Amino acid sequence: MRHVLSVIVENKSGVLxxxxxxxxxxxxxxDSLAVGTTEKPEFSRITLVVTGEDLVIEQITKQLxxxxxxYKVTDLTAAKHIEREMILVKVSINANNRSEVIEIVDxxxxxxxxxxxxxxxxxxxxxxxxxxxxxxxxxxxGIIEIVRTGTVAIQxxxxx
Amino acid sequence: MSAEKMKGSKILLESLKKEGVTDIFGxxxxxxxxxxxxxxxxxxxxxxxxxxxxxxxxxDGYARSxxxxxxCLATSGxxxxxxxxxxxxxxxxxxxxxxFTGQVSSGDIGTDSFQEADIIGITMPVTKHNFLxxxxxxxxxxxxxxxxxxxxxxxGPVLVDLPVDxxxxxxxxxxxxxxxxxxxxxxxxxxxxxxxxxxxxxxxxKQPVVLAGGGVISANASxxxxxxxxxxxxxxxxxxxxxGAYPYNDYYxxxxxxxxxxxxxxxxxxxxxxxxxxxxxxxDRITGKLDTFAxxxxxxxxxxxxxxxxxxIATVLPIVGDAKEVLKEMNAYLKExxxxxxxxxxxxxxxLKLDYPxxxxxxKNAISPQxxxxxxxxxxxxxxxYTTEVGTHQMWAAQYLNHTQPxxxxxxxxxxxxxxxFPAAMGVxxxxxxxxxxxxxxxxxFQMNIQELSTVSYYNIPVKNIILNNxxxxxxxxxxxxxxxxxxxxxxxxxxxxxxxxxxxxxGVLGLRATKPAEVREVLKRALSHNGPVVVDIRVVREENVxxxxxxxxxxxxxxxxxxxx
Ligand SMILES: Cc1ncc(C[n+]2csc(CCOP(=O)(O)OP(=O)(O)O)c2C)c(N)n1
Numbered sequence: 175m176r177h178v179l180s181v182i183v184e185n186k187s188g189v190l191x192x193x194x195x196x197x198x199x200x201x202x203x204x205d206s207l208a209v210g211t212t213e214k215p216e217f218s219r220i221t222l223v224v225t226g227e228d229l230v231i232e233q234i235t236k237q238l239x240x241x242x243x244x245y246k247v248t249d250l251t252a253a254k255h256i257e258r259e260m261i262l263v264k265v266s267i268n269a270n271n272r273s274e275v276i277e278i279v280d281x282x283x284x285x286x287x288x289x290x291x292x293x294x295x296x297x298x299x300x301x302x303x304x305x306x307x308x309x310x311x312x313x314x315x316g317i318i319e320i321v322r323t324g325t326v327a328i329q330x331x332x333x334x
Numbered sequence: 335m336s337a338e339k340m341k342g343s344k345i346l347l348e349s350l351k352k353e354g355v356t357d358i359f360g361x362x363x364x365x366x367x368x369x370x371x372x373x374x375x376x377x378x379x380x381x382x383x384x385x386x387x388x389x390x391x392x393x394d395g396y397a398r399s400x401x402x403x404x405x406c407l408a409t410s411g412x413x414x415x416x417x418x419x420x421x422x423x424x425x426x427x428x429x430x431x432x433x434f435t436g437q438v439s440s441g442d443i444g445t446d447s448f449q450e451a452d453i454i455g456i457t458m459p460v461t462k463h464n465f466l467x468x469x470x471x472x473x474x475x476x477x478x479x480x481x482x483x484x485x486x487x488x489x490g491p492v493l494v495d496l497p498v499d500x501x502x503x504x505x506x507x508x509x510x511x512x513x514x515x516x517x518x519x520x521x522x523x524x525x526x527x528x529x530x531x532x533x534x535x536x537x538x539x540k541q542p543v544v545l546a547g548g549g550v551i552s553a554n555a556s557x558x559x560x561x562x563x564x565x566x567x568x569x570x571x572x573x574x575x576x577x578g579a580y581p582y583n584d585y586y587x588x589x590x591x592x593x594x595x596x597x598x599x600x601x602x603x604x605x606x607x608x609x610x611x612x613x614x615x616x617x618d619r620i621t622g623k624l625d626t627f628a629x630x631x632x633x634x635x636x637x638x639x640x641x642x643x644x645x646x647i648a649t650v651l652p653i654v655g656d657a658k659e660v661l662k663e664m665n666a667y668l669k670e671x672x673x674x675x676x677x678x679x680x681x682x683x684x685x686l687k688l689d690y691p692x693x694x695x696x697x698k699n700a701i702s703p704q705x706x707x708x709x710x711x712x713x714x715x716x717x718x719x720y721t722t723e724v725g726t727h728q729m730w731a732a733q734y735l736n737h738t739q740p741x742x743x744x745x746x747x748x749x750x751x752x753x754x755x756f757p758a759a760m761g762v763x764x765x766x767x768x769x770x771x772x773x774x775x776x777x778x779x780f781q782m783n784i785q786e787l788s789t790v791s792y793y794n795i796p797v798k799n800i801i802l803n804n805x806x807x808x809x810x811x812x813x814x815x816x817x818x819x820x821x822x823x824x825x826x827x828x829x830x831x832x833x834x835x836x837x838x839x840x841x842g843v844l845g846l847r848a849t850k851p852a853e854v855r856e857v858l859k860r861a862l863s864h865n866g867p868v869v870v871d872i873r874v875v876r877e878e879n880v881x882x883x884x885x886x887x888x889x890x891x892x893x894x895x896x897x898x899x900x
Contacts, residue, residue: 184517188466192458199459229644236641242463242483245517 176205176225178250178257178327179235184243185211185218192241193220202226202234206259206324217245221326254330257301260323262287263309264295266316275315282308293318301325339504342470343368346434346501347376349477352509355405357381357396357764359389363409364449365436368501381764381793384785386413388757390420391783394429395761398744399719401554403430403484404761410436411449414495415456419751421491422460426748427575428552430489432480440468440497453495462490470503478510487520488639489552520638524655529663532610532634532651539608541679542568545591545620548575548747549613549637549657556580556740558661559612565668567675569683571599573614574732574747582737588683592620593884594729597690597900600882600890602683606631613637613657616646617748626889636660692733693896694878701851703727703802703874707734709855710772710800713862718770719762721745723755723779725809727802729880731774753782759797760790770798770862777803777827777834787841790867798861799869801834804876812879816894838869847871
């Protein structure tokens with residue numbers, strides 16, 4: 175099963191290497207990883223998307239906790255939460271299909287941020303499924319390049 | 335009045351004093367010259383080893399035999415990388431250690447400057463934690479953290495990397511009395527509800543077995559374990575790192591489980607309906623093939639490291655906590671309401687022990703390695719520290735020595751590091767002056783840190799190296815005999831060996847030799863009574879195998895014995 179783990183770590187150099195090293199050393203796979211500072215400058219948040227059975231996710235969580243720099247690991251999967259990922263995608267276009275592409279971008283509330291007569295760059299934000307749906311619709315036009323930020327997620331409501 | 339500033343190198347030594355460090359093991363070099371200059375002026379005793387690996391193992395032996403944090407020091411680059419095997423060894427066996435390494439000047443880091451190595455990156459996976467100190471102002475606090483992390487929770491090695499400018503620059507020395515690391519808070523007290531549930535399960539079990547690991551020893555919980563067993567009357571098996579936690583030859587003792595464990599221990603585990611494992615991590619050398627291990631047993635797992643619970647084996651009842659505290663609480667409940675001995679089970683165990691004792695052949699003309707260990711039991715009366723190298727001699731030492739006290743059997747379990755025993759013995763001896771310290775060695779392993787003869791000779795560290803010399807890399811030879819149709823690829827050391835007696839003498843160390851059984855006792859007596867380091871070359875039966883043996887990845891009740899399968 176796909177899990178979204180939100181990991182609060184000390185904001186200092188080397189922490190990302192410790193987390194990444196842990197995953198490679200223990201043979202855990204990362205689907206995506208996003209890192210940035212939080213409302214408190216001394217902490218960073220690493221949002222990890224991982225796929226695995228419950229026992230594996232439990233091991234990953236415990237191993238993350240074992241790192242001295244880890245404050246908190248929250249598995250958002252079970253809680254009500256919002257996920258977002260931003261994608262920049264460059265798709266090839268021509269005079270005939272240009273308006274069809276624009277229509278799809280509109281439906282998905284994407285933003286066209288760069289256009290030439292041969293290709294168009296679109297910015298789209300959404301959860302994993304929406305983004306995958308969008309990309310699959312663009313496929314037939316020919317995707318030249320995709321850049322993804324990795325998923326970030328936040329718990330709904332006042333939960334902390 | 336403003337406090338006077340102190341040089342980083344001095345801050346380091348003052349901090350060590352605050353931590354109660356009296357001995358360190360190390361080797362100098364360009365990037366630690368300032369530190370060595372302050373060592374020169376300090377009353378902390380520095381032992382100059384002859385290879386940095388030995389400094390790490392010595393710190394390890396020091397720590398394992400006392401429970402204190404062992405300390406080692408090396409210069410940048412090759413000095414630091416030479417420590418790595420020792421650090422990894424300590425990490426696998428949860429040994430509290432702080433390793434200090436020199437580093438190129440902070441401004442030069444990343445430029446491939448002379449003798450630069452990214453020791454932080456290199457040791458990240460083999461330390462509990464590591465620190466690069468970038469500013470002398472952070473030095474004292476970092477050392478405080480390093481010792482605190484090394485010794486608390488599940489102990490482990492911590493490395494502190496010291497760029498040379500940090501040792502030269504000055505800051506006000508202010509050593510914190512206590513420390514809180516908000517992101518690091520080990521759980522030491524087990525859940526009382528879980529503990530009560532555990533007692534209920536123990537009460538209801540018909541065929542329980544206790545598995546005691548290194549965690550019992552590092553928690554100093556040996557007394558509590560002994561009381562726990564006397565209150566519950568359950569058989570108890572100790573892993574390699576747990577040997578000494580419980581008296582080895584006691585009625586309830588199953589001795590050691592696993593690949594080279596006793597057959598009765600392995601059979602008991604396979605028939606158990608409940609395993610109570612304390613401070614052990616279900617290493618594959620214990621369990622063999624996991625899905626055949628203890629098929630009928632529910633597992634109660636007591637460990638200070640939550641990540642160990644459920645890592646290898648499904649646990650019915652986890653208790654996260656320090657072994658000493660958990661056992662104390664258990665014992666308190668048990669004293670209120672006692673548990674009856676499970677007589678039918680104890681009868682089964684009695685019979686297993688009678689039917690499957692450890693055995694070996696004795697020859698009038700050739701020395702059996704096991705016999706040497708039995709003579710040592712007699713001569714030392716259990717009052718000696720033992721370290722081991724890695725190989726068949728190590729397994730015989732585990733099987734045949736009479737382990738009666740915790741912290742007295744010191745062996746590289748998790749990493750299986752040849753070359754560990756001799757330098758570890760130096761550390762044990764430095765920490766325990768006046769005690770008998772014996773390294774049980776193989777002729778292969780002994781050569782991996784043989785240069786330390788120079789160290790023990792110079793400081794007169796009176797460790798006794800007993801080489802069970804079979805002129806083979808015996809453990810590997812055994813696997814080749816059993817699983818590779820006797821193709822002895824690169825394991826025969828016959829004709830390739832130095833004369834160990836002469837080597838010892840060249841270093842100014844007493845060298846002795848025994849070639850016949852009749853000589854063993856006299857030679858060992860001489861070695862033990864000699865007031866100085868000794869090397870004893872004991873020529874043992876060359877092709878002796880360690881039995882019982884569970885082939886790798888097999889079920890632990892499918893063992894090979896001296897006379898075929900058990
Ligand atoms: C550093 C290291 N290298 C290789 C090994 C693999 N190994 C395990 S036991 C062994 C043979 C040890 O020979 P010796 O020290 O003579 O002991 P014996 O088995 O003969 O008692 C070897 C090579 C190891 N454990 N450690």
